[in-house]
Amino acid sequence: MILDKTSIYSQGIRHIVLSLVLFFVSSQSLFSRVLRVEKNKGETISTAIARAESGDTLIIPSGNYAEPTIVVDKSLYIKGENFPVLDGQDKNEILETKANYVTITGLKFINAGRSDINDMAAIKIFNGHHVEIRSNIIEHAYFSIYLQGCTNCFIYNNFIHGVKASEMMSGNGIHCWHSDSLRIFQNNISSQRDGIYFEFVTNSLILGNFSHNNERYGLHFMFSNSDTYTSNIFQENGAGVAVMYTKNLTMLYNKFLLNWGDAAYGLLLKDISDSKIEGNTFQENTEAVHIEGSTRMEFRNNLFLSNGWAAQVQASCMDIVVTHNCFVGNSFDISTNGDLVLTKFDGNYWDKYEGYDLDRNGIGDVPYRPVGLYSVIIQKIPSALMLFRSPMTNLLDKAEKVIPGMTPVDLIDNRPLMKSMSSRYD
Amino acid sequence: MIEVENLTKKFGKLVALNNVSLSLKNGQSISLIGPNGSGKTTFIKSLLGLVVADKGTIVFDGTNIVGNSDYRSKIGYMPQIGRFPENIRIEQLFDMIRDIRKSHGLKEDHELIETYGLDKMKDKTMRTLSGGTRQKVSACLAFLFNPPVIILDEPTAGLDPLSAEQLKEKILAEKNKGKLILITSHILSDLDEITSEVIYMQDGDLLFHKSIDELRNDTGEEKLARAIASVMKKNAALVN
């Protein structure tokens, strides 16, 4: 981890040094030129690239460009004026980069081709480093931005709107595979299969993106270790955010909103270990968090507001610590499929807590059991949901609290807070 | 005015009215007399449409009363016990009845209201009234709309002697105007001066329907109470 970071820094420094060198070299010897695509003379982007040299800036004037796949094989700074439209005519990929130090900005990509055999994308980045895709609009693409074998790439401020067809017909918004040290910042992604997809991607940061209304997941993580995602909003996606088979993950200050439906989660954690989930907000999801097969996880300072289930903790989990979270207005707080749950709840605020605090230290004097009787009943007989909140079932719930019989005895918060420290829901 | 034919009503095994036929005319003041459970109340309720007869017909002013409610606009009724919604005022009660009878603007008979001084306490709520005052309210309601037929069920029960006397005077006056008045009472002495006809019932049977003069002639008794007692004795003798 430390070594990795150092390598990022050293690469960054190298980058700066290189830029400085280039700047001096180019300014003194006038090597670096600014070229324009001569559209009125019938020039295509591809031919303009052909006459450019590494280090040049290529300006694309506004207008429509429909040409076969544009391959950027030099270190160019490609900039659009007033969002020139690059049309894939539903048959080909629009742009591929095969060089390092490429910047693509200010372009509008539409109608990239789609194919069942290979993953066609609006922008494809192969084995590059220091490629920057900034402030572009991508519409109606199968895959929108596709990175493979990349390092130190920066995907920033793009507006991506796919075709919301069935899952099979739609690709991912930002698809990253076998990459390292990526930064995915502040993109707006919708109507794709997965908003952001990570597979075998390490040491990367996903920050401030708005991934919404995607067919499947807002964010999909597989086998991607040591990544951080923070301050993103995932809203109304088919099944929320899925994180699987991953270690050393940090999830901070994200919002998981309105992920509704059968098997819809705010956050699905499957086979995760050594990860931290802190300061997130989960609001109005069917299941805010679903954890299975995970170990050594810490949930701290999260807000669970008005969800169907705040958390479903499967018995296959170990060493999960849930502390200083705030549970408000959820239909059910915690649900589990087993009796022996190795999850430690401590010092959370539960709005369903009905205990008292005689010594006035802010901590309830009697423990709280976050798994209610009715949540157990519904786990066994889902149709019983129809009788939820009936005075009769309330009565049973109260009786169960006094003499626990069906609810897991070990699942307990011994120090429930009397007041929520969070005022975020007010 | 009222023609009753073969009226029969049973409550389970109990025969409340057994084939009763009679005819009541305007200008008559009829006393309905008989022991408890003789069928008097059932008979009155039948006239008012409160009880639906098993057999027989009641024709009121030429129309059969079955399924008809309009004929009741010609009847003023004073029940045995007057109970009204507790929190409404006398004035509101009168207004309500006017609303129901759609009689706003028609000429009303306020004589009894003034006699009883109810106009001076029209803002009192029913809850605050004594039982006697509520009876007075009941009585006033029966006369208020100048109905051609007035039915009074034990009218003097619960009234102080003065008020009872005033009520009798009112009944007499109305009878003299040609109205049909039907009264049940246990206090036969009350009926003496105001009765022109007597109907005597027992166990659901109509025993006789005679004018008071006829009755006096038959029994040789001047007082109604004595005349009735004499009839009852005769009956008892017959049964034995």
Place this chain on the structure above:
Amino acid sequence: MGKISKYVILDLIRNRIVLSYLVVLLAISFSLFNLDSNPVKGILGLLNISLLIVPLVSIIFGTIYYYNSAEFIELLLTMPIKRKQIIISVYAGLAVALSVAVLLGMGIPILIYSPNATGLTLLIVSIALTWVFVSIAMLASVLTRDKAKGIGVVILLWLYFGLIYDGLLLLILFTFSDYPMEKSMVALSALNPIDLGRIYILLQLDISAIMGYTGAIYRDFLGSSIGMVFAFAMLFVWIIIPLLLCIRRFNRKDI
């Protein structure tokens, strides 16, 4: 018939029980909302008031009022007016008066602390249950001649709808847990007005959880506006049917 209703309402708004009902509702509602800073908890507390107390008061008070008005109703029957009109008027007057108590007693606190769709739904359900249980009270009163017996019957009915019925449903669910019970559950819930009201509120409070239910019927039924319309239509049926039966019986009844 508005004429009689008007005076019934005039009578009832000064009735001590109705006034205490209003005051008690206000007191309970305000204290429930003040007990916790989170208004959702207040709403949950009010839910129990709405599902138990409102039906109880409606059914018992409706019955007592009917019996206490028996002599007056008798007097009204001697007037030139149809029986049907009288009974509907008395019903409407009672239902309106009690609804006003609910509207003020629960509505004002809801307006202050939770002026949102959930609060509004709760208020609508409380008022609908008032109309349903006054309707049931009228039917029970017309069917039983004796006041004490009538009150006994309506208390049993309240217990049945409020608690016993759901207990039975739960028992059925446990017994037949191996079978698909969704359709039957929807149908059975429609047979209890309190359940209908509760489901109506569930759709507000727990829609997130309902959407997670795997069975298509619940999701399609409850998750769409069809569920809302159905629940409301059935509540309306629960107002109309007992009232119609009551009118039918009242029309033939010997007073």
